[in-house]
Amino acid sequence: MKNCKVGILGTGVISRTYAGDIKQFYKKLEIDACADINKDAASKLSSEYGIPRVLSVDEILNDPSIDIIINLTPPQFHVELSKKILNAGKHLFSEKPFAANLEDARSILELAKEKNLFVGCAPDTFLSSGLQSVRHYLDDNLIGKPFFVTANMTTFGVETWHRNPRAFYMKTAGPIYDMAPYYISAIVSLLGPIDSITALSCKGQEVRHIYVGPDEGKELVPETDTHYSAVMRLKSGAVVNLNVSFDIYRSNLPMFEIYGSDGTLTYPDPNFGGGSPKIYRKEQFTDTVYNKSEDAVKRSESFVTLPELFPRVKDYSRGIGVLDLADAIEKGRTPRTSGDFILHVTEALEGIIKSADNNETYKMTTTCERPEPIKPGTDLGEI
Ligand SMILES: NC(=O)c1ccc[n+]([C@@H]2O[C@H](COP(=O)([O-])OP(=O)(O)OC[C@H]3O[C@@H](n4cnc5c(N)ncnc54)[C@H](O)[C@@H]3O)[C@@H](O)[C@H]2O)c1
CATH class of the missing domain: 3.30.360.10 (Dihydrodipicolinate Reductase; domain 2)
Incomplete structure (x- = not known):
């Protein structure tokens, strides 16, 4: 797998786990820049984890060298910013929840399809x-x-x-x-x-x-x-x-x-x-x-x-989903968090809330295949 340039958007609590783990374990992902609505927060992450460039939100979206933007903003901004990332021509990896409802999730995935861009999503656990x-x-x-x-x-x-x-x-x-x-x-x-x-x-x-x-x-x-x-x-x-x-x-x-x-x-x-x-x-x-x-x-x-069949990088870790997305982009394959998988998980979240609110059983309308398993023996940093 070739190296892939990544930008982090939203430099709060979980960005530290992404930055640290990607740097230590997923060396084919190169965190090239970070941005936050609060520039001091971005500068802090950059100095703590040696991220070369601190950019404004607009700058990171429009930066020609970045392939994937990881959206680590709070949930209420996910849909709007994920669409901005795709509209700027970047592949998207979104923290969870991808969206609060099926309609919004679908609109992001349709935009990605229209733009010929790839989408991945947490949780990657x-x-x-x-x-x-x-x-x-x-x-x-x-x-x-x-x-x-x-x-x-x-x-x-x-x-x-x-x-x-x-x-x-x-x-x-x-x-x-x-x-x-x-x-x-x-x-x-x-x-x-x-x-x-x-x-x-x-x-x-x-x-x-x-x-x-x-x-x-x-x-x-x-x-x-x-x-x-x-x-x-x-x-x-x-x-x-x-x-x-x-x-x-x-x-x-x-x-x-x-x-x-x-x-x-x-x-x-x-x-x-x-x-x-x-x-x-x-x-x-x-x-x-x-x-x-x-x-x-x-x-x-x-x-x-039972034995674990893969290297256990850490108990609490992030970044393997971004690696999977980068590999999918390079190989032209479907990411393990496929569009169908994302829609199905999003609908299940919405379905739990609808069922509880309406006091009735919610019948799912979407379905998906189980994501491809990873081969036992796969080396750390490969997928
Ligand atoms: N904190 C965790 O342990 C954890 C774990 C897993 C996943 N997550 C998920 O990660 C996401 C971020 O969580 P967090 O805990 O890091 O949040 P946080 O509040 O610590 O950080 C969010 C950052 O996003 C920035 N931001 C807000 N609006 C923005 C905008 N419009 N443009 C650019 N930057 C903006 C904020 O300034 C802040 O620095 C959430 O979706 C959350 O569910 C968090």
């Missing part, structure tokens, strides 16, 4: 070592036919650590747009598309206290509900129970477990890139019927850790 390993173990039939998934994203919001928490409670964010993309993209990439969604929602707190940043000590009133519980039917027939919350201080629920006809696969957290899958096979359970030895009973009690 499903491309990382842990979830790609899970994908291989599922495809190798280690747990037989999956019939049930439980995914539980239980946190207490961002106001204890993020300096600008208000954006996370706007209509364009909330736990569904902010966190569900990790879980939905993991589920769709591992088990295929969703058929229908039934969801309920509520608020754990009407008013939230801001603990850090310029608004420390102030309060904020969420525009969205902050706890969602959804049950989804996949087209494969499997059932998914997804809980996404900004209201839970601590929980013992598993973050991600897949149950199949021959066993259970458990994974630490789809929000992270690393994490060893663990398996519990049916034989561990049934063996004790025939063999009641201490050894058999011991074996029946716990999950077995």
